[in-house]
Amino acid sequence: MITTKNLSLRYKDGTYGLEDVNLNIPPGEIVYITGQSGSGKTSFIKLLLGMERPSSGELFVLGNSMDKISERELRNLRQQIGPVFQDFKLLDGRTVNENVLVGMRFLPIKKEDMYERALKSLEKVGLSHKVHSTVENLSYGERQRVAIARSVARNPKLIIADEPTGNLDKKNSMIILELLKSFRGPETTVIITTHATHLIQDEKDCIHIQVDDGKMTLKEVPHGISS
Numbered sequence: 001m002i003t004t005k006n007l008s009l010r011y012k013d014g015t016y017g018l019e020d021v022n023l024n025i026p027p028g029e030i031v032y033i034t035g036q037s038g039s040g041k042t043s044f045i046k047l048l049l050g051m052e053r054p055s056s057g058e059l060f061v062l063g064n065s066m067d068k069i070s071e072r073e074l075r076n077l078r079q080q081i082g083p084v085f086q087d088f089k090l091l092d093g094r095t096v097n098e099n100v101l102v103g104m105r106f107l108p109i110k111k112e113d114m115y116e117r118a119l120k121s122l123e124k125v126g127l128s129h130k131v132h133s134t135v136e137n138l139s140y141g142e143r144q145r146v147a148i149a150r151s152v153a154r155n156p157k158l159i160i161a162d163e164p165t166g167n168l169d170k171k172n173s174m175i176i177l178e179l180l181k182s183f184r185g186p187e188t189t190v191i192i193t194t195h196a197t198h199l200i201q202d203e204k205d206c207i208h209i210q211v212d213d214g215k216m217t218l219k220e221v222p223h224g225i226s227s
Helices: 041-048 071-078 096-102 111-124 140-152 170-181
Strands: 002-010 016-025 030-034 056-061 081-084 158-162 189-194 207-212 215-220
Touching: 002 041, 016 041, 016 215, 030 041, 041 056, 041 158, 041 189, 081 140, 096 111, 096 140, 111 140, 140 158, 140 170, 170 189
Parallel strands: 030 189, 030 207, 081 158, 158 189
Antiparallel strands: 002 016, 002 056, 207 215
16 A cells, blocks of 8 residues: 655755655555654645655555556556645635545546545535535535545545544544544455644554654554554
8 A cells, every 4th residue: 555665755955754764564455654834744645645755765556556557557557546635725605515626527437426426425524405505605614524525535555645534522522533443345445644642642443653754654554564
């Protein structure tokens, strides 16, 4: 799924976003990446999405070498990834259903299948009754669920949620984490970044990666999974 070897990302000003990272994340895992703002969590996400290229070392995502990947290969890779951005990136003035459909516009699937996927994903996140509502009329939590539905409607092999609990109280944070975890599958890995380590202190059967100043350390690994 995701493999790194001595991976580093160095920005133009000479600072490191990540430095000498070695990881092996197999399919079907829940992965928590924790660390303070500026620690390197976002840098790692940018590398996974091909928004940045490695400065040195190796990164493989779903079998693709991210330092050698072509633009065509990158487009194909992104079709297999379902991102949930911190700011949601929803289109105001559009309905809930339209926002979910937008996330599938470049996928090689039929229009009728897109509509079916959109409705199923909204059902999974508990928003079937909001299909025709415009997103600006939703609560913060409902907007977040639309963003999650848009991600999972793509049937991705990799779901990446960036700080999904950042503006929620503990109760609603746990609800969102449980919702995201429910989309884990044998071939689907869910990566969640968060600075709120107290929310995952009792988590079992997960991979926990701590990031400090660009250094990534495995804190918790499921039995049978090698680091």
